[in-house]
Amino acid sequence: MPSLPTKSTRLMVRLARYGCTNRPFYHIVVIPNRSPRNGRIIEQLGTYDPMPNMNNERLLSINFERLRKRIADGVFMSKPVEQLVGLAGFYPIHPMSYIKAERQRNKLDTKQKKDETAEES
């Protein structure tokens, strides 16, 4: 049954998960905030495939013309979308990206140190 129009008209640009079990695929959509995750959309702006392909790439496609128009109209972005758009270079890089990167690096460092000490002993 098609969903009724929601009361909240605050528009978001966010990810809607499609794909199958163990194989996610996201649509980047413009949708009212209160709608369900895969609910009826206003517009689709692009796609995001989080599974790396044969060339070790994650593919992201965005219709920047429409995105620009939506931003000008005052749309909000969800955090994952903000991060993606930052990594793409359209927005400044999101602080969480920096934080996550640092955390990863620290993790790797500690792991390396552990391996080294294990080797020595």
Next chain:
Amino acid sequence: MAAPISESLISLLRCYCKSFRCYPIRTHCRRYCTNSLSKTGREQPRARDPLPIFLKDEVQRLLYRINSFDISKICAPQKVPSRKPHYELLTDTQLQKKQEEAVERAQTRLQMPPVMRVREEVNPVLSQDPELAGLMDAKLVCVDITYGISDRKRHVVVRDLDGTLRHGTGEERDRINQIYNPKPGRQMFTPRIFEPENLEAVLDKGWYAYVLDWACLQFEPDQPEYIRVTQRTYEHVGENKKFDDLRSTRHFGPMAFYFAWHKSLEPLLMDMVQRDLLSDGSDLVHLFTIIHPDSETCQRIRGVDDDLQTIKIFCETETSHSYKGQLQLTIQAYEDAQNLHVDAA
């Protein structure tokens, strides 16, 4: 519990907040779009670009003239799903109109693929962000799927594992364009026919038009594979003197241009003389002079109207040592044949 945030990170975050407060979003977008492409330093000067010369009106006209218009070959029976032929009862004027329409449609089939030089492998870097190193275990490729922009101008950017944001390489661009804007008939992976060994095998069979048509479909005209395949095909045609196979196809013009560009016109010229296509021969020589305006032939041909004379001048001035004798013999044979004809008459 999360590790304490480092000093460098704090300063970055401050920059981020500042950027959002001081600079409106639009400026960021503008900055992205108008970011000048920093060109990588080139070691060697690039080869001479054939495209501007190829696209000249005069050259196009010459190439079109050289390529004969044989409608029965252009519209030869294709392998299509079986369909009943339909019949019409027409007056002479109606019939003529239909024939003209058919000729127009056939002419579109002779549109020549452009001759270009190999595209530059320039990967301008948009920004360096070493702070992002370690974030991702795979590259992020972002493509702009705005409606109405051509594939050649479409923005494809890649965020590498070390945080560098750069434009996609030619190979990446081709692949991404085929994923998001697929051209029918073009395959994601290069067909094996274009591998050197397989290409040789197919060329030995004489399937020149087949290979060239497929190459047009699969590659862009400035892709290195396209240029390699087409040049090898033209060389094979020249070696085996099978020029007639490509007459009345769209590839004859680019082939003639290739031979003129690389100064190896002699086999083609001989073929034309043997087939009594002297006007085509002289057109070919004129093409040569346009491509190489500083050649001796260019000066000597000025004002010469006679086709055979033009070819003779070319034979004297430009032909390589190996071909000179052969070309002279061919011209001689042609003249003798003409004289016999005149005598008989």
Next chain:
Amino acid sequence: MTSICLRFFPRTFAGILATESSALLWNVNCLAWRHTQLLAPTVCGTSHVQTRNYSFFTKLTANEIWQGVSGVSNAGRKRGRGKRGSGRRQVDLNRGQVHGEGRGGMVWPGLNAPVMKGRELVKIRKEAPNQQRIEELQKLRDKSSKFRQSKIPALQRGWTGAKFPGRSIGPPDPIGDYKFDGFDTRILEFKMVTNMTGNLGRKQKFSCFVVTGNQKGLAGYALGKAPNARAAMRKARNRAGQVLHYIERYEDHTVFHNFHTKERQTSIFVKKKEKGFGVVCHRALKTICEVIGIDDLYCQVEGSTKNIQNLTKAFFAGLINQETHQELADRLKLNVVEFRKETDFVPRIVASPTCEARDTLEKDENLDFENLYYGGKLEYYKKKPAPFYKKLPCYKWKQVSMHKSRNQRSAQLQRLALGIEPSNKSLEQ
């Protein structure tokens, strides 16, 4: 004496009898001998065994005995009683019997051996009996002698495995010097027709309707009737060879145009088709097309589809009354132009009028080549009903589940071709 002989020398007795008794005795049943042997007591020594050397059995011919067994009188036979299945089928008990051959293995010069061997006279002598031959004969006679039609090889079958229609019966017999080279005759209809007569009652004949043709345009059809099958076929075949028509074909593979014909209640819509289409029509029309040499055609038969004779007559009439493209061009004074998709619809002039083509067209002139020869009729295109299963919900769900994996097989094949297919299952498939 004879009784003792029977008991102790049963096999040779037949041989001895051969010299002494009449030919009638050759018809004696083996069983009768066995019967008498069974009756013989097993005790050694002389004994009385009842034998009948001369009985009704030996007096009558095999035919007469069998008729007595079948149980139908002469009068009844005339009325056609006891024809289908009822009554015993005659069995030739002496099947494989050759004059002079017997269990004794005797050599009778003049009968089963030459009289003279070189210059010498061959003498009557006894040789060892040919056991193998005797066994063979026994096997042959024991075999079931039910009438079983031998299997017709697949390529020679007609429309059905066992029946005649559709089968080929060779070319017509030569008339004088003319040999019907390349001709092939096919039976279209083969039936038994009955006529009630005054004195004999039902008089039956075979009716054979055939079409003959040389696959190059010459063809003819005829009906032949005779009391036996072979004669009927022969008559029909030869008559058909005498009434040949030449049928014009377009490029030797199809008709010139669509047309409609009718013979009584059988009407046919015939459609011209492209090369490679095949002959898609009524099996009788298909057979006719095969003998004429038409390779691509579509026909829709309306009305009586079973009346083969009317069907053939209608079809031939239509084929003979075709108008070639040149005739059409001359009649209408217009160019007949062909457009093919294979050649990108480049106009190809098939026929031009011999005189000048006219320049103007009349108002409301019907120049639609598809319907030009229907005489104002329009074909009724029956809409094919969707198969019953398409309405069922399970079909819908099946489509939904198939949609999910719609490109997977072809993508797998492409990966295989490129050598990047990871799964092993692909190799099994």
